[in-house]
Amino acid sequence: MVDEIVWVVGDEAILRSDVETQRLYMQNEGQRFDGDPYCIIPEQIAIQKLYLNQAKIDSIDVSESQVLRSVDQWINMAINQVGGREKLEEYFNKKLSQIKEERKTMVREQQIVQEMQKKLVGKIKLTPSDVRHYFQNVPQDSLPMIPATVEVQIVTLEPKIPFEETDAIKARLREFTEQVNNGKMEFSTLARLYSQDPASASRGGEMGFVGKSSLVPEFANVAFNLTDPKRVSNIVETEYGYHIIQLIEKRGDRINCRHILLRPKVSDRELEEATARLDSIYTDIEAGKLTFEDAATYLSADKDTRNNKGLMVNQNYESSHVGTPKFEMQELPQDISKVVYGMKPGDISKPFRMLTDKQREVVAIVKLKARTDSHRANLADDYQVMKTMVENHKREELLNDWITKQQKTTYVRIADGWRNCDFKFPGWIKK
Structure with a gap:
């Protein structure tokens, strides 16, 4: 069987492939499962469906640019982590374009859920007496260290830095520029061989899509003014060293470019x-x-x-x-x-x-x-830490109550073989 419906929440289906995909993403990010992932993950997705359904009713949405920024950051980080684009595609057994689309959907839904949770909880207001009262009723040995x-x-x-050193670096970067502009060498090859930015050198100097605010001003001002992908920028000095830049693609308010960085010794x-x-x-x-x-x-x-x-x-x-x-x-x-x-x-x-x-x-x-x-932890030295703990506890209580109420009024069907679980919220299975 290629795929199957394992849960239905309201009028939304959860597929076996949804669970597998989420398991791979969590594994890639180093998350540990405190129990059976085939119980934990479907329940997490089901809870997300409850929030998303309420968000539709309440007309809650997030900006596309915010979603794309998060996706690009994750793709860049994941490529660095596994050691290249090809290895990332091999890990997920999908093309990078498919991974991006999947991730875009996941990020959009995650951000909508976060906005929905904020609306449900509202602003939690606590007084010092609320914090004191909470910790007076907590066993001392359960307070955090x-x-x-x-x-x-x-x-x-x-x-x-001697002038001779900076002059030598600039001369070398001008030589790289001439080799690229004359077609003798690819910019990406020179970046792999010589760039001193280890994060991008292994990808031929490619930085991935970033917004202007993610770059230091001197670099951003030059990179965002590039228009011809075949040409190379003038030398740019930043606090990291000296760069030359090549445009790959512009997409709205984001840019993807390659660079070669040399640092003075x-x-x-x-x-x-x-x-x-x-x-x-x-x-x-x-x-x-x-x-x-x-x-x-x-x-x-x-x-x-x-x-x-x-x-x-x-x-x-x-x-x-x-x-x-x-x-x-x-x-x-x-x-x-x-x-x-x-x-x-x-x-x-x-x-x-x-x-x-x-x-x-x-x-x-x-x-x-x-x-x-x-x-x-004690109130005298750690009031802010303890106040945050009480806020988180109150927030979790409010959201857990909301989920329990939604379970009672939402149609849920769980396929055979996926029901024998110790769920965090047992109300999924009606008695």
Whole structure:
């Protein structure tokens, strides 16, 4: 049997192939199944059908551009993850165009469901007494453990790049441009051989469809002004290094292009000179001639922290501390984590070398501003974390109640062989 209907929810059918496709996507994203996937996935799809049906009634929709942006980001990430377009097609046993269409439908439905959930729940308003009352009734040993966190300030200096080095890089990129424009070499071949952007080099420099806001301004301004896919841009300097760009395709407010990135090499001599300059700053701070905060504000090359007296901010969107100065040790860049590990609050490190998130080699000193040890969650230290927990609990309660009510008024049929499950919501099977 090529396919079969395994569930019917209202007037919507769930096919065996729907379940298999969802299982492959979840597996590709590293999600683990807490139970039988052939029980878990159909129930998840059925719940989604309930939300989508209500969204139709309430005329809830999402913008096409928002869907396409998410699809392009996922396709680019998936290609990087499996090691190429061909391998992605092999994994799903489908052409890339089919994968994109499937993913587009999935993303649109996911986004509509999220909007529907927001409407059903509304804005949850909690007072401090609500949060206190909730946690007074929770057994202490079931409160979450809050991992140890640190707050770190940083000062960095960038080594001077000799003019000879930048001139040599520009000459090499001009040579690449000439080879492409003369038809001697393909841009994609040169990107695979020489580009220092590992994420795109393996794909011949191809970046995938992105919007202007996803690119640094200097790169975006040149890329979005390209019109001839056969020509190569002038050299573009960004914080990542030096690029040349080739247009592949424009689609509305998004663009797909190839690029070759070359980064200037920093010699040991320049690194030693930068280290000596920073060591002098460190000595002045230790002698009380200069505060760490002033050094960060007026001397640091780190533009992300110098307006904040050197204080680093957590940009990991998967972290519960995102947008705050708190970092769990594994969330810090490895070079910084190794230095901070043995420090006490108020300690300042000696100069050390590190790679920035732009893959530039710099020298740095750090100050440990604060350290909070691992502990059981409490209202005094972790109010915001606990408030979020109560909001999530309240939200889940409201949505679970809504699903239970919908089950009672929605026609559901489950095929033989798919019913013997320990469902999260047992009301699917009417007694």
